[in-house]
Amino acid sequence: MKKALLACCMAISGYSYADISTGTGLIGLSDGELSQVEGAALFKLEYTTPAQAHSTMTSQNIGFYKLGLDAVVELNANIKSLKLGCGGINGAGNCDIDIDNLSLSGPGETSADRVNSSAQLTNPFIQFAIKNPQSAATREIMGFRLSAEKAMGLLTAGTENSDQPNGINTLSGAIKIKETTGAATTKARGMSYADTGMKIKGEIKFIGNLWRPGFETDNYNLQLDAAQATLKVNGTTLSGNRMTSAKLTGSADIKDLNFGGSITARVQNPLLSWLPVNINATGYISGLKANLDIDEDLGFIHKLPLNNPFSLSLQKQQIHWTGAEVAAQRGWWMAIEDEIDIGQVTPSNPIDVTNDILKQVVPQINDYLTKNAPSCTLFTCLVTGLSIGEVDLSSAKPLYFPIKDLQLATQNFAPNCYGGLRYC
Template identity: 40%
Template sequence: MKKVIMTLGLACMSYAHVHASEGLVRLNDTELSEINGAALMNLTYTDPANAHASMKAENIGFYKMGLDAVMELNANIKRIQLGCGGVNGAGGCDIDLENVSLSGLSNTSDGRVGSSAQLTNPFVEFAVKNPGSAATREIVGFRLSADKVVGLLTIGTENTSTPNGINSLSGFMKVQSDNSQKINGLASTAATRYNLFGSSQYGNLAVTGRLQALGLGGAAEVSFKTTAGGFNIPEILHNPFTTAAIAVNGKRQTSTTLTTQVKVPDIILGDDSSGFSESGTVAYDPVTGNPTGINSLGGKVTAEVTSCKWFACAIAGKGSQFKNVYMSGKITGITADLTLEQSLGLIHNLPISSAMSLSLQKQAVKWAGTDAADTAQRGWWLSAKDPVEIGDVIPQDLIVIDQLFPQIATAVSQYLDKNPAKTNDLGGLLGIGALTANVGTLNLSSTPLKLNVKNLTLNGQSFAPNCSGGMRFC
């Protein structure tokens, strides 16, 4: 790398030494060598041969002018709109942010107003194509940057269920919970509004399967389908999940997607004398506070016989109805592949400790010092090299999981078709009282469920305004 350094101030002082009584005194080389100084401003040039491989191929070099200093900045900007229309087309802006505040890391109003973000070694840089040719050289990009920015960046006015702040974003930014390079979170789910085997707006909830009676195996077997009843899944709090850090990387983005797998605690089914509630109760680990299991009454279910074999036909022929069926057993291995599509307008609180830059380029440019996956695209581009740590992802509201019901019904049906339930309840088979049946242990680990969720309000995204006097933005 070829480096040119311009020294301001010292250039005037290197020849002479000011002495109060003697005036200007000439210094020899030895005396001059004992004087230390530093450049306030420096200029560097990186030729294409020493740039990123993609820039070498494009014959792009870089001219950089920077300050060897730490600057402090506290700022409120009502709106930033860059790259609206133009070569990138109508329908939005490359960057559209409202109510932007940059301050020190304090997240109290008084603390923010009285503090400033620190920008270490700010600089401006130009990307020049064909730098060695006076006839064909052209500037294809420039960026405003700093080696490190430390401060709190907030966007928007409030953390509510209504998106505000980030309308669109072009750029690169990794988001993680802490320095583990992962997203950690706690998902709490709402109690179900429909019985598992009842009707639902999400589809068919009927469970089918086989039931063998009195220890006779296939000689006394019926096939059945449920027509009503069942059990509800109760409210489940603080179910932990972990996934890899996410990267916002692209043009004019309005949302980002998080995917992870959430384990649902085992559901233990009791019969009508167990004392378990039909809606269910949840057991929690006394140390971690995480859920460990769900106790629920396995009924009341209404079932209809769809076919019968041998001795079973004498007791419960096709079309027979059982109005009071209670089940015992366990449903284990329940997992849900969670896909969260999150509006960027619900992301507000971004503690920054990273090299950052805002750039404009005519073509894709790989700027030096950026993340390996970060190539600035045509137009305006906002970039952060190091991950932004937003803490644990904890939705403020309960997640509705009713969409899982048809999937659970299908998975249970497939299991009971291969592994029939058992009953020795002759009175129940004859219609004398309730019918109890043991479904055994239903392991559903081979059939993960799909849970799609959009736009959750997150606890960790609340922030104090960078204003005095109780104003949300100033």
Template identity: 40%
Template sequence: MSATTGQALMSLSYIAPTDQANLDTSGDVGFYKLGLEAKIEINANIKKLQLGCGGINGAGGCDIDIDNLSLSGNVTSSSADRASSDAVITNPFLEFAIKNPDSASTRNITGFRLSAEKIVGLLTAGTNNDTANGINSLSGYLVINGNGTAKTLAGNFGTHPGETIYTVVDTTSIPLCTSGCGPNSAVTVGYGTSNNTGLTIPSVNAPFTVTNAVVSGTRMKSANVAAVANIPNIAITTASGQLGARLDESACVIFVACVKDTFVKLNTSLNNLTANISFSENLGYIHNIPISSSGYLSLQSQAVHWPGAAEVAQTGWWLSMQDPINLGEISPQDSIDISGVFPQIATLLGQKLAEPEYKLALGLGDGINAIFGAGITKTVSPIDLTGNYVSLPLTDLILSSQEITPNCYGTLKFC
């Protein structure tokens, strides 16, 4: 026997409630683990996966409800190639959570999980990317990474409620000004003024990133994911349009010619603006989940912190992937309307145009032009918005990268 070496096919282990490796805070749960020291290759399709319907989390729903679920190798080149590939499950194991493990009279099973040290493959749900389908509800834990480019629709700034700029201008250089002139003359610009056509904001391509976004909960139907987008510099020229301007107090020259309402045309650009995007995405629009992670599927009658897990599994069925899942390129398929952030831009512009570097200074020529209705044309240094953010909420976008490669031979979408 001493000359024999080898590896056990199966292994047994136990973590007592008092062991340092025990992460559960209840203090009375131990963990019994039966492991298989092997690699399993699998390619599987499940037409309908429903777990925990009714049950401990209430009637009228399922903890996990997924249509047309497929597990294969991470291959998307063709249906035939995917169907002939396998996911690899390394060292699978079964684990039990036992409450009061040292008491023969009161011990009981409070949960069990099917797990593995590593799962590598592609998990897909649903059959098409045109409508929400596939994941109907999910209880579990995922960490998501991704990146993409959001193309925005062109818009017209300054023509709707909220798109009003409140700032100040310097009118001290208007000669013979007898009233209403000063270094900080209050002015209202944009919506709510006369002679206002608004400014055309061009369509831009805004790259964004999703970094370690945690999606966790019970019977989730949507995922709330945060992303950061860097908005390209937005050029504003005299051809972009004009914003009406109204001085709070009329500026008068020798008590005769007074100006209160005029309009402004600008040559400038809005630089280095960042958008905090909050995606509220129906899980039915998430179809492709590439996996290279430890993970588990568990059922528990109380919240359990399984050994090695990053999160506490909640009551009922629970699906968890421990390592970040990189969804890759997740650009929205359609252009995005960003007019909802225009009021935020108006606030930022009001603050910036009051700063000495960007403040509009009106002189003799400006005063005369305004009096005769020609408006005011100004060139302003590019307005640096570094460190400033706008919030952009987005809901249920079709993602261009979520087309599904069927896990079937032939032309079937699901088999």
């Protein structure tokens, strides 16, 4: 503390100091003596010239002034409703940022942990974007940014992780979602010609492999059991104005999909067209893969662990702030610069297998039953039926599997409140 006071006095007195303890006057310091004095300023002012800024800012002659606090600030806060940039050019009722029940605390899995801890903002600062910074006559403020070089804590939105979206209504900003994994279960359902509008086709081996007549049918009624799937969700950067959903992509490996039911087919041969083939529709589909296209309402994302640079800005035009990966758009903008781990993407409920997905599966089954024809004798085809068994689709093209608005099991969170309240 004494050294800090000495440094402050030296700044005023021109490399001299007064020894308060002895009451002596000002004493000059040599360069060597001055080099032994340590001090730190609480506030720091930095200027980034247009030439040092992002190229889009250089071309527009925009520089940046930054006033920072060399400190760690702790904060625990609940905001009932955060609405920024509402109305105006956005239109009545539209906001750049609209979040209900926003809470910021230290990391914690229980309410007691959260209310007794605080998020840490390391070196918070305010930054101004100035057009024509070297001209007193034409300089203009184009925007300002509230930020910190690092924010560590837990940011949550909404009151609960349920099957109804709540919390984030609209968001303008940029958030990086870290690559993650998960597990899901598909819902059991039936499959018939009425569902797909497609015939099941294939070939049959008669007399060894010397004769392979084809068969087809629109008379089938199968039951598909529930199946397990492992998910991989790609990392991505969500960026845009007034976003209401997150567009995510990924892949899924679907475990053995058991099926059973009845299939009655006809052999596609003039001599045997009278022959009904009762197919023993008990078997399983293996090796099924899918490309995921996830359209997730932001109201299902509640829990954002922070360990990243974080900022909230307002700008009258697109501004590429120093250190930011994505340029902020006009209006209010929230940005988290490093990747956010949203946890495993594990749906709380089974995923529906739609008719559109079944329409992709049937041609793959037909292709397999043509290339890998099951065999039987005339007697066994007539009496015991044709057995399918395993349908291996590991070499088939992945299915296109769109998913919308999943309630995620790992987005459960504890309120930042005492007494069991959901929000306070």
